[in-house]
Amino acid sequence: xxxxxxxxxxxxxxxxLSRLRLTDEEITSYAQVLNSILDYFxxxxxxxxxxxxxxxxxxxxQNVFREDAVMPSLPVEAALANAPDTQDNCFRxxxxxxxx
Amino acid sequence: MEAYELTxxxxxxxxxxxxxxxxxxxxxxxxxxKSVEPQIEAYLTISEDLxxxxxxxxxxxLTSGMxxxxxxxxxxxxxxxxxxxxxxxxxxxxxxKNFLPPYxxxxxxxxxxxxAVFIGKTNMDxxxxxxxxxxxxxxxxxxxxxxxxxxxxxxxxxxAAIAADAAIVALGSDTGGSIRAPASYxxxxxxxxxxxxxxxxxxxxxxxxxxxxxxxxxxxxxxxxLMNTIAGYDxxxxxxxxxxxxxxxCACGRDVKxxxxxxxxxYFLEGIDPEVENLIRAAIAQMESLGAIPVEISLPHTEYAIxxxxxxxMAEASSNLARYDGAHYGYRARGTDNIIDMYSRTRADGFGxxxxxxxxxxxxVLSAGYYDAYYLKALKVRTLIKRDFEKAWEKVDLIxxxxxxxxxxxxxxxxxxxxxxxxxxIYTISLNLAGMCGISIPCGFTSAGLPxxxxxxxxxxxxxxxxxxxxxxxxxxEHHKRKPPx
Numbered sequence: 001x002x003x004x005x006x007x008x009x010x011x012x013x014x015x016x017l018s019r020l021r022l023t024d025e026e027i028t029s030y031a032q033v034l035n036s037i038l039d040y041f042x043x044x045x046x047x048x049x050x051x052x053x054x055x056x057x058x059x060x061x062q063n064v065f066r067e068d069a070v071m072p073s074l075p076v077e078a079a080l081a082n083a084p085d086t087q088d089n090c091f092r093x094x095x096x097x098x099x100x
Numbered sequence: 101m102e103a104y105e106l107t108x109x110x111x112x113x114x115x116x117x118x119x120x121x122x123x124x125x126x127x128x129x130x131x132x133x134k135s136v137e138p139q140i141e142a143y144l145t146i147s148e149d150l151x152x153x154x155x156x157x158x159x160x161x162l163t164s165g166m167x168x169x170x171x172x173x174x175x176x177x178x179x180x181x182x183x184x185x186x187x188x189x190x191x192x193x194x195x196x197k198n199f200l201p202p203y204x205x206x207x208x209x210x211x212x213x214x215x216a217v218f219i220g221k222t223n224m225d226x227x228x229x230x231x232x233x234x235x236x237x238x239x240x241x242x243x244x245x246x247x248x249x250x251x252x253x254x255x256x257x258x259x260a261a262i263a264a265d266a267a268i269v270a271l272g273s274d275t276g277g278s279i280r281a282p283a284s285y286x287x288x289x290x291x292x293x294x295x296x297x298x299x300x301x302x303x304x305x306x307x308x309x310x311x312x313x314x315x316x317x318x319x320x321x322x323x324x325x326l327m328n329t330i331a332g333y334d335x336x337x338x339x340x341x342x343x344x345x346x347x348x349x350c351a352c353g354r355d356v357k358x359x360x361x362x363x364x365x366x367y368f369l370e371g372i373d374p375e376v377e378n379l380i381r382a383a384i385a386q387m388e389s390l391g392a393i394p395v396e397i398s399l400p401h402t403e404y405a406i407x408x409x410x411x412x413x414m415a416e417a418s419s420n421l422a423r424y425d426g427a428h429y430g431y432r433a434r435g436t437d438n439i440i441d442m443y444s445r446t447r448a449d450g451f452g453x454x455x456x457x458x459x460x461x462x463x464x465v466l467s468a469g470y471y472d473a474y475y476l477k478a479l480k481v482r483t484l485i486k487r488d489f490e491k492a493w494e495k496v497d498l499i500x501x502x503x504x505x506x507x508x509x510x511x512x513x514x515x516x517x518x519x520x521x522x523x524x525x526i527y528t529i530s531l532n533l534a535g536m537c538g539i540s541i542p543c544g545f546t547s548a549g550l551p552x553x554x555x556x557x558x559x560x561x562x563x564x565x566x567x568x569x570x571x572x573x574x575x576x577x578e579h580h581k582r583k584p585p586x
Contacts, residue, residue: 021441034457037519055486058309084431094438095438
């Protein structure tokens with residue numbers, strides 16, 4: 001990993017990926033802060049990790065299954081209780097598919 | 101002694117003997133809360149009506165003499181990251197400002213069943229991202245020992261409430277030190293269990309491979325008793341470990357003779373306040389006088405723990421916080437005409453600056469082209485850190501360290517540069533990466549009267565060893581009896 005700088009465009013791209021609408025000033029300001037943090041992260045480069053396996057889970061548990069049996073789940077009214085907008089027992093959101 | 105000053109064990113004894121009722125105890129806590137809250141602001145929600153109702157139910161149970169648990173009738177404060185059915189649960193974020201969970205977290209179910217009394221939900225850093233509780237979207241919590249200083253984070257509200265006697269016991273959560281650091285800065289006891297010891301079902305996720313719920317209490321015995329109630333296998337949490345829960349209160353009072361205590365040399369290099377170092381070394385000497393054997397050890401990858409942790413935590417957070425999109429619950433931005441617009445505006449409005457920064461960094465380190473360089477690298481370093489501890493356990497039974505390099509710092513002192521704040525996590529963070537358990541206990545005060553905590557670390561599922569040593573040390577000192585000037 002090289003000490004590459006995260007540019008204004010990189011931040012704008014990442015903001016798009018993470019669905020965050022930022023102003024130009026915010027993007028510029030974040031670029032500075034995120035750069036210094038990434039520079040700090042580059043410290044891990046000092047370590048030779050060839051042949052070191054990654055650890056995703058600190059405790060060894062694998063393949064935790066349960067019986068494929070139907071169990072009671074959250075009632076519909078409870079599931080919808082915090083919804084900003086509902087219709088016909090569904091969550092209602094702005095248009096997803098655009099007309100062509 | 102005022103009723104609000106009682107520990108959980110003391111209060112439980114008085115309740116059983118009918119020297120006090122739960123209603124009286126709960127009223128005493130609520131009155132104390134009203135008097136100290138304007139000064140410390142530990143709570144986001146105070147559930148007074150519910151608390152009195154639960155106290156009445158507890159009194160019926162106590163009168164009947166049947167089915168009484170150590171927490172029947174005992175007032176508890178709950179960090180606002182834990183789901184409590186029909187009590188607002190906000191994670192100190194605008195995006196969940198009016199969220200009423202439709203279910204209880206497993207730990208909350210257990211406490212309801214035990215007959216506990218819920219005083220309210222405590223303040224925290226937004227989505228547990230922070231080390232000072234300054235990242236709350238709603239209010240600043242002040243350290244009861246010096247109101248110009250932070251209580252620590254992210255469980256600052258819970259720690260401040262316990263220090264101020266505005267609850268008898270409390271729950272916090274710990275991803276990188278968020279129980280232990282506030283406990284240290286506020287002179288209370290805080291324990292981070294082994295990963296998988298306590299169910300995460302209903303704990304709003306920040307870093308799923310790192311998070312744990314744990315007790316924040318006035319003394320070690322209360323911590324042990326609360327662990328008895330909340331620990332244990334839960335089939336609803338697939339990372340929960342099916343390992344028996346011992347009676348942790350039995351660990352308190354066991355001998356520490358011959359217990360080998362590792363002192364890692366890397367934890368005493370630069371950056372540590374000399375008064376903190378002196379107090380920690382004095383505490384270790386105290387344990388030696390009780391029969392423990394200090395042993396110098398090395399945890400060579402300590403200096404890499406912070407970047408490793410933050411890469412892992414931010415990556416996991418970017419995934420965990422994707423669910424806050426305004427569709428199903430929480431805040432939704434209005435006046436948008438398509439779904440992407442709705443998501444982007446909702447999240448931009450609803451999340452604070454630190455949260456957005458971490459989501460973006462997390463997204464970046466997981467993105468195509470950068471995944472290997474950052475995230476995969478961090479996972480490999482995580483292995484190296486875990487191995488440091490595994491080697492240490494061949495030589496010692498416990499590890500003793502400071503909790504933080506300084507006592508509580510001033511409000512606003514570390515907020516200009518995020519890295520300065522991140523560096524305060526240096527001593528607590530490795531445990532979460534390795535999945536080990538750790539406790540912070542009061543070990544004295546600086547010349548300015550600021551608390552300092554001693555951290556003890558044990559191998560996975562060895563909370564009993566931790567509690568044995570913590571209890572022995574605590575009982576040989578008076579630190580846990582000192583109260584803040586409120």
